[in-house]
Amino acid sequence: MTADNSELPGPRLTPDPDPDPDPDPDSDPATAPPRWRELLGPEHRGAALVLAAGVLVGAVNIYLASSLLPTAVAEIGGESLYAWNMTLYLVAMVIATMLVSRCLARAGGAGAYLTGFAVFLVGSLACAVSPTMPVLLLGRCLQGLGAGLLSGLGFAVIRSALPRRLWTRGNALMSAMYGVGNFAGPALGGLFAQFGSWRGAFVLMAAVAAVCGAAVPRVLPRGERGGVAAPVPVVSLVLVTAATTAVSVSGVLPDTRARAAGIAAALLLVAGFAAHERRSERRVFPGATYQEGSALKWVYLTLGLLAFGVAVESFVPLFGQRLAGLPPLAAGFLGAALSLGWSLTQIGSSSAVREHTVRRLRILGPVVLALGLLVLGLLQRAPASLWWVVSWVPVLGVAGAGIGMAYPHLSVAAMTAAKDPEEGRQAAAAIATVTTMSTVFGTAVAGVLVSLGGRSMLDSARWLLLGFAALCALGAFTARAADRPGHHPG
Structure with a gap:
């Protein structure tokens, strides 16, 4: 078993000055892309x-x-x-x-x-x-x-x-x-x-x-033992639990206004959580998240926006059934196309080791996800023929590819953003917190957007897909902010 490498320096979010900033990683076995x-x-x-x-x-x-x-x-x-x-x-x-x-x-x-x-x-x-x-x-x-x-x-x-x-x-x-x-x-x-x-x-x-x-x-x-465990951040846990509960309940409410109010309440609770964490010694997220000039908060936001976009999967089968008359089984597999694109793309994306390539993938991922959802929204029509619906599959796969090309590199950026080993483990564990909470929020927001279409399933599909395209596109700006000069890990 390998030794603990938590204190090794991780990849910088901004490149070091170098007269040869793009060396060939394959020329050095120590830096060559590892094989599966x-x-x-x-x-x-x-x-x-x-x-x-x-x-x-x-x-x-x-x-x-x-x-x-x-x-x-x-x-x-x-x-x-x-x-x-x-x-x-x-x-x-x-x-x-x-x-x-x-x-x-x-x-x-x-x-x-x-x-x-x-x-x-x-x-x-x-x-x-x-x-x-x-x-x-x-x-x-x-x-x-x-x-x-x-x-x-x-x-x-x-x-x-x-x-x-x-x-x-x-x-x-x-x-x-x-x-x-x-x-x-x-x-x-x-x-x-x-x-x-x-x-x-x-x-x-x-x-x-x-x-x-x-x-x-x-x-x-x-x-992995770290001595005496830090006290449980009770206030932070209560605020996040309340926010998660509020947004989860809002997702099943029948009235659009009630759903929107639930999401608004959840966002206020999240804002209260962030304000408390910034000044408290008992935190869920590592202290580096709240430091001036740290890129960690932008990394988490980008990860969250990528996971947020996955929520459209819950409604794509519904669109397939209502707009094209697909049977439930076929519509269910249609909804899985985004996840398939996400999973397959990571096989190739994780091979990237050049710093400039990694930075581009972190920014390009949210752009590809947003463009995929935008095109899918423009492809909605009623009624839709079988062949027209088949055209949705590669578009969903491309949207999922946006998540796959950026997610593993953002995860490593979060893991290595804190210099202290204990904070490094805390930063890594928070990846799952961000992903899960974003999934919850995404599902609730998706329900609100679908309800805006009223009785028209076509309008509901467009509200959801075009709305999510706009929201997920924000990930390109948060990823860019993580690489901005002056922002650094830890």
């Missing part, structure tokens, strides 16, 4: 797969239960509590991601991972045996806590589980799991629901957690 077979070779394969699996189980379970719930309600009742399934899971997930660095300090890398898989396993089994909807929701809370811990740990433990030169590859593999989960969750849930075995899906997830947990002591380092 190096990450997945015998030395690092176990650690890489466990890190990726931790992120994957959380991503799959975001949408897994949504596909199973109609079948579950028919058996155990609780239709009035239906909407709380997603809300409680995501709120618990956000809370857990904010406690990652403290869990690492107390239990170490392997111990924290065992805790995450154990909590997720218990939650999955509780869902599988639940006789009533309240018990199922309790299981979903436990699943969310375990999934949030595992998602944050993936980005934090990579610092000691893999050598520095494999961080970008490792981040690409883990962040690709969000895309894979967005595809696999609904598909897996739909498959089990089709055969009336909704409990079996949760048993399967428990089995996956058990297998991964058994592998943890053999493949992950134990040396």
